[in-house]
Amino acid sequence: MTITQKIKSLPLTFLLLFFTAVNIFGQKPNIVLIISDDHACQAISAYGSRLTQTPNIDRLAKEGAIFNNAYVTNSLCGPSRASILTGTYSNINGFKDNISYNFDFNQPSFVKALQAAGYQTAWIGKMHLGDSIPQGLDYYNILPGQGQYYNPDFIRSGNVQKRYTGYVTNIIEALSNEWLDHRDRQKPFCLIIGHKATHRVWMPDLEDLGSFDDKTFDLPHDFYDDYATRKAAAVQDMTIAKTMRMGHDLKMYDPADSATFEDNIKRMNADQKAKWFAYYAKIKKDLDAKRPEGRALTEWKYQRYLKDYLATAASMDRNIGKTLDYLDKNGLSKNTIVIYMSDQGFYMGEHGWFDKRFMYEESFRTPMVMRYPGVIKPGTAINDFIMNIDLAPTLIEAGKGQAPAPVQGRSFLPLLKNQHYTARDAMYYHYYENGEHSVSPHFGIRTKRYKLIRFYKRVESWELFDLQKDPHELHNIYDEPGSKPVIADLKAKLLKLITAYKDTEAAAIFARAI
Incomplete structure (x- = not known):
């Protein structure tokens, strides 16, 4: 029996499904x-x-x-x-x-x-x-x-x-x-x-205001990170404690405050504003009554941040x-x-x-x-x-x-x-901006186990992390004597990636001794 004869002998329902599938997956x-x-x-x-x-x-x-x-x-x-x-x-x-x-x-x-x-x-x-x-x-x-x-x-x-x-x-x-x-x-x-x-x-959308107010979130285990051994992390300006603004970010303002005239507020219509201010006014009233300070205030800010986010x-x-x-x-x-x-x-x-x-x-x-x-x-x-x-x-x-x-x-x-595919064994990264949040420009390589980062301009330093032992990247081991063989291997791989991706700026910085 030929293929055509076999197809003709199939039930009509099956034929419809067959040709529908051919049509869909041929497109x-x-x-x-x-x-x-x-x-x-x-x-x-x-x-x-x-x-x-x-x-x-x-x-x-x-x-x-x-x-x-x-x-x-x-x-x-x-x-x-x-x-x-x-x-x-x-x-x-x-x-x-x-x-x-x-x-x-x-x-x-x-x-x-x-x-x-x-x-x-x-x-x-x-x-x-x-x-x-x-x-x-x-x-x-x-x-x-x-x-x-x-x-x-x-x-x-x-x-x-x-x-x-x-x-x-x-x-x-x-x-x-x-x-x-x-x-x-x-x-x-x-x-x-x-x-x-x-x-x-x-x-948030007005219908979602307060949808997380009954939750209290656990602090991340490194919430009070001291940035020891990480020079660039130590000079950044993106902390919940110091950088996050009570009015702009957390909406702790009164309708008469100048913050309410930011474009993201003043473009609201009267009904939107009424619902918006009514919700945040209750939160501010409770905050004013409790008047947290120090870590208590920082943790209050963290809770508000997550609830709005x-x-x-x-x-x-x-x-x-x-x-x-x-x-x-x-x-x-x-x-x-x-x-x-x-x-x-x-x-x-x-x-x-x-x-x-x-x-x-x-x-x-x-x-x-x-x-x-x-x-x-x-x-x-x-x-x-x-x-x-x-x-x-x-x-x-x-x-x-x-x-x-x-x-x-x-x-x-x-x-x-599920066809032949060659997976990456390493990834290259390069962040350039030198201003916002005081984050130093940097580039680096990540393999399955290690991450090597070169910071420059604002802070000049290298960082190395063993992601197997330190998945949260809290301990920079670049200066530890036992890291030298790993560093040599990673720097060689990093230079290959810099060359492959034609990053001449990184190549010049890489060649500079610090």
Whole structure:
């Protein structure tokens, strides 16, 4: 019996299922890439968080894969997005920090490659790549700069600016669904949803105010870190105790205070303000009655920080669920790659900090989950080193496009398909900004066991950590006599990476003796 005869002899129901599967999996997959801002692994229940539950991010992990070792090239909002978009390090794409640089959209990007492969592309929400006109996108509707949590302005294709009433996370979701409703259905699509959450100053949706007020969070074990042996950590300015502001960050103000006239407050309408001030006035009244000082005040600030941060994240998780529901209801789930990731990690009180920047694990590592029906087996855990520069070549390969020559990342699509894949044995990092939070610029290498960091400019020093013995990176062992063989090996590997990634600035600093 021929193959054609065998197929004809199959039941009609089975034939329909067979040809439907052939049709779906023969198509180029749609792509939805969701990028949050400053969302930490420690605040995601799929990563074992004891702080909160994130059922919709968890759903992606359960229905696809969780990446346990996803990392960034430069732990800062704009530079990280630039690396995601181009698949290159900051020294190649030219966007090194948020202060001195503007992203050059004339360079290759994964959205341009997907456009060339027949995709319709869009970016909605936070982009934060400067003020140049985006390229590689058939449509964009983006927040100017950092954007605002309430009644935010958006700039859409054609440089048209419009203010929307409501909460930014809900608006981004609604605009994303609207674009999906009106897309060209003859083409596969790539939609990037950029959330402002959970960026400072952590303003929750009105419906989420107080949702964590009945919880008391345990202090991280290194909350009162003394930074012994770590010179750069000792001079930073990003502590909850000293840097976090009572008015700006924790909303401990009266309606008559000048702080309330910050743009993120004054753009609220009367109803929003009434609910907002009513909630925080009760907290301030209780604070004024207790009048904590010293460590008691620092720990009070930590509790308030987490409650606002987690409440801000709750809306984002809820809206990620709405994105997944939209795909389900419109028959798109089976042929759509969905990725959720943050632009970097964040400190949730570890070392006494908030913010990011350092090459220490909490900010260097980023959450990432991915669903790809028919390719990724549900419940997969991926432990290989993956970097944000790997997204571009992976999505281009999935969309059957051609990766441009500058791409420095490596596609992990073969890993997902259980094909031959050469995993990284080391990762390279370079943070450039020399100003905000007094964090010294630095670069370094991380292997499975060790991390070697070279700080420069503000502080000139080397740091070495044995992550097996010291996973929280509290003990710099660079100057210990027994570390010399490890240092020699790591420096040789670091120099190879610096050369491979064409980081001439780091090469010059590496050659300098200190």
